[in-house]
Amino acid sequence: MSALTIRSLPVVALVGALSLAHAAEPEAAQPGQELFLERCGGCHLEGGFGTRVLARRVPEGQAELQKRAVLPAALITLVVRRGLGSMPQIREAELSDADLAAIAAYLEQRP
Amino acid sequence: MIAIDTARLEQALTRIEAIVGAQYVWREEEARHGYKDAMAPRDPMSYAPRGAVAPASVEEVQAIVRVAGELGVALWPISRGKNFGYGGAAPHISDVVMLDLVRMNRILEVNVDMGYAVVEPGVGFDDLHNHLVENNIPLWISAPAHTWGSVLGNALERGVGYTPYGEHASKVCGLEIVTGTGELLRTGMGALEGAKTWQLFPYGFGPSWDAAFMQSNFGVATKMGLWLMPEPEHTLNLAMAFDRPEDLPLGVEALRPLKLDGTVQANPSFGNIIRNLSVRAPRSEYYQGEGPIPAEVLEQARIKSGVGHWNFSIRLFGDKAVNRINAEKVKRAFAHLPYEFDVSEWHRGEPLKGSGSPTPTLAALGVVDWLGGPGGHLTFSPVSPFTGAEAWEQYTTIRAMYEEAGFDYYGGFTAGQRYLNHISMILFNRNDEDMMARANRLFSDLIEVAAARGWGEYRTHTLYYDQIARSYDYNNGALRRWNETVKDAVDPHGIIAPGKMGIWPRRYREVRA
Numbered sequence: 001m002s003a004l005t006i007r008s009l010p011v012v013a014l015v016g017a018l019s020l021a022h023a024a025e026p027e028a029a030q031p032g033q034e035l036f037l038e039r040c041g042g043c044h045l046e047g048g049f050g051t052r053v054l055a056r057r058v059p060e061g062q063a064e065l066q067k068r069a070v071l072p073a074a075l076i077t078l079v080v081r082r083g084l085g086s087m088p089q090i091r092e093a094e095l096s097d098a099d100l101a102a103i104a105a106y107l108e109q110r111p
Numbered sequence: 112m113i114a115i116d117t118a119r120l121e122q123a124l125t126r127i128e129a130i131v132g133a134q135y136v137w138r139e140e141e142a143r144h145g146y147k148d149a150m151a152p153r154d155p156m157s158y159a160p161r162g163a164v165a166p167a168s169v170e171e172v173q174a175i176v177r178v179a180g181e182l183g184v185a186l187w188p189i190s191r192g193k194n195f196g197y198g199g200a201a202p203h204i205s206d207v208v209m210l211d212l213v214r215m216n217r218i219l220e221v222n223v224d225m226g227y228a229v230v231e232p233g234v235g236f237d238d239l240h241n242h243l244v245e246n247n248i249p250l251w252i253s254a255p256a257h258t259w260g261s262v263l264g265n266a267l268e269r270g271v272g273y274t275p276y277g278e279h280a281s282k283v284c285g286l287e288i289v290t291g292t293g294e295l296l297r298t299g300m301g302a303l304e305g306a307k308t309w310q311l312f313p314y315g316f317g318p319s320w321d322a323a324f325m326q327s328n329f330g331v332a333t334k335m336g337l338w339l340m341p342e343p344e345h346t347l348n349l350a351m352a353f354d355r356p357e358d359l360p361l362g363v364e365a366l367r368p369l370k371l372d373g374t375v376q377a378n379p380s381f382g383n384i385i386r387n388l389s390v391r392a393p394r395s396e397y398y399q400g401e402g403p404i405p406a407e408v409l410e411q412a413r414i415k416s417g418v419g420h421w422n423f424s425i426r427l428f429g430d431k432a433v434n435r436i437n438a439e440k441v442k443r444a445f446a447h448l449p450y451e452f453d454v455s456e457w458h459r460g461e462p463l464k465g466s467g468s469p470t471p472t473l474a475a476l477g478v479v480d481w482l483g484g485p486g487g488h489l490t491f492s493p494v495s496p497f498t499g500a501e502a503w504e505q506y507t508t509i510r511a512m513y514e515e516a517g518f519d520y521y522g523g524f525t526a527g528q529r530y531l532n533h534i535s536m537i538l539f540n541r542n543d544e545d546m547m548a549r550a551n552r553l554f555s556d557l558i559e560v561a562a563a564r565g566w567g568e569y570r571t572h573t574l575y576y577d578q579i580a581r582s583y584d585y586n587n588g589a590l591r592r593w594n595e596t597v598k599d600a601v602d603p604h605g606i607i608a609p610g611k612m613g614i615w616p617r618r619y620r621e622v623r624a
């Protein structure tokens with residue numbers, strides 16, 4: 001019997017966006033970028049549900065968070081923790097404050 | 112209701128901090144924002160919790176339960192809390208501390224030869240899928256329409272997927288449970304120390320308890336065995352769209368014999384036009400008026416979008432030769448209908464997209480933006496007998512009620528072997544008070560009308576546990592009373608998810624009486 005006892009490390013949460021990550025972003029990974037792709041990429045990359053919903057609300061070209069001209073870290077933090085519109089909140093047990101800060105810093109610097 | 116006074120809550124949370132570390136405990140405002148259900152037609156803060164804790168191990172769960180029992184502080188377990196349309200991460204009452212198991216996210220075992228996995232509560236469908244793919248394990252998950260949720264949480268709620276293993280509750284084999292007194296028990300064969308068949312033989316010796324821990328508040332599940340389907344050699348999909356609402360009964364009748372004799376093993380779902388349109392574009396693209404979209408407008412939208420009034424696909428999983436024979440049988444069964452199947456095939460080794468293996472997706476959640484406001488949803492899910500006549504009666508009754516209340520009817524019938532899960536969703540704007548009031552009224556009325564016709568719900572939103580529990584009223588609610596008798600015995604302090612599925616511990620019943 002080949003019972004594989006695999007994984008004693010925590011499994012990463014949320015959508016297999018890592019594969020998308022490699023396709024979309026050939027440049028060297030920035031802090032927060034990988035986390036963004038992994039944790040937010042399920043909705044907030046091109047064609048994602050979040051991007052589509054945002055496209056109905058923000059100026060053209062601004063729906064994809066990575067392409068947003070101005071995206072203050074404080075706003076990202078608030079929206080993630082409180083939820084906004086169609087986006088449910090993401091709680092600290094799922095996404096630590098440190099990871100959220102890294103994602104927010106990455107998005108604030110973009111593009 | 113039993114309020115937790117602030118001093119006692121603080122005492123409990125301080126002791127819990129000593130168990131898990133202060134960074135995994137949240138209080139009042141912070142907990143309420145983390146665990147509210149913003150998508151319900153209710154002020155989300157009105158039933159958001161007082162605190163939350165996220166343990167990392169079974170031992171921590173046990174220790175927390177003991178503290179809670181000692182201090183009489185109720186806990187509300189969740190796995191990933193993505194129970195959208197049924198309450199999200201929120202509890203039923205606010206005077207609880209969330210027991211958030213999302214950090215317990217290990218895939219403990221995948222047994223390839225025997226086709227099962229053992230998972231902790233925090234393991235998501237995506238995680239399990241990715242794990243199987245990355246390790247070239249030839250087993251497939253079955254998943255709901257979106258894959259954000261927990262494999263364990265969804266199965267405990269008796270969630271539904273779309274492969275031959277789609278009736279998730281029936282694929283559970285063995286649970287590990289922390290009881291209301293903090294003891295650890297294993298169900299089925301797991302009750303035997305060193306058992307070799309815990310995930311293989313589901314029944315055990317004596318009464319079987321897996322089912323009793325589903326949709327229940329008898330304990331906290333910390334591990335689950337789940338059978339996984341061996342990757343098939345081939346899948347064959349037969350997609351069909353009906354132009355007219357009134358073709359539903361014909362489709363149901365054609366499908367039943369194929370489900371009953373096992374020709375079709377997966378759970379095809381007849382989804383109505385709004386279910387289809389809502390993931391493509393917001394409603395305003397089709398109609399800007401108030402009230403439900405008029406039939407003529409809907410018909411124009413249907414033609415323009417090239418979709419059916421009912422859309423479904425029957426996917427066959429297995430050996431190519433067998434699938435092809437079965438496909439002919441399916442075609443014959445539907446031959447009297449004036450539509451053609453759109454047929455596609457997948458062979459092992461080809462990319463999984465289009466195979467029927469659920470790949471990670473959140474696309475289905477797009478429905479919440481149907482009305483363009485901050486969207487909300489409330490899912491009403493009665494079970495129908497698997498007959499055309501009953502499905503039709505249920506559909507016409509429920510659709511008429513949706514429309515009378517001013518809502519578009521969004522719904523579908525997912526086929527079990529002898530039943531149909533009729534899943535409908537009230538979609539509303541959360542900034543429209545009147546619409547939210549109508550959504551609540553409609554939901555209550557639906558429960559009443561359905562019960563009067565002999566239809567009960569398979570699952571429901573936390574807000575409606577009590578009303579639905581009351582609708583299961585045979586012999587003066589004998590089953591509810593039985594559940595409460597069991598509850599009092601297995602959770603003597605009355606601390607695990609009080610009120611879940613309308614099952615209240617004694618101390619809460621006494622306060623209410």
Ligand SMILES: Cc1cc2nc3c(=O)[nH]c(=O)nc-3n(C[C@H](O)[C@H](O)[C@H](O)COP(=O)(O)OP(=O)(O)OC[C@H]3O[C@@H](n4cnc5c(N)ncnc54)[C@H](O)[C@@H]3O)c2cc1C
Nearest residue numbers: 190191192193194195255256260261264265270271331332
């Ligand atoms: C558009 C849309 C489509 C959907 N499609 C589907 C679908 O196809 N099929 C389907 O089944 N659902 C569907 N859902 C509903 C829901 O989102 C999923 O079922 C989701 O998987 C449930 O969330 P979860 O798995 O994170 O469970 P959780 O939210 O973690 O758990 C659900 C409940 O189970 C209990 N529970 C959880 N864990 C434990 C535990 N360890 N011990 C004791 N009790 C526990 C708790 O009462 C908890 O509230 C859909 C929702 C939407 C909005």
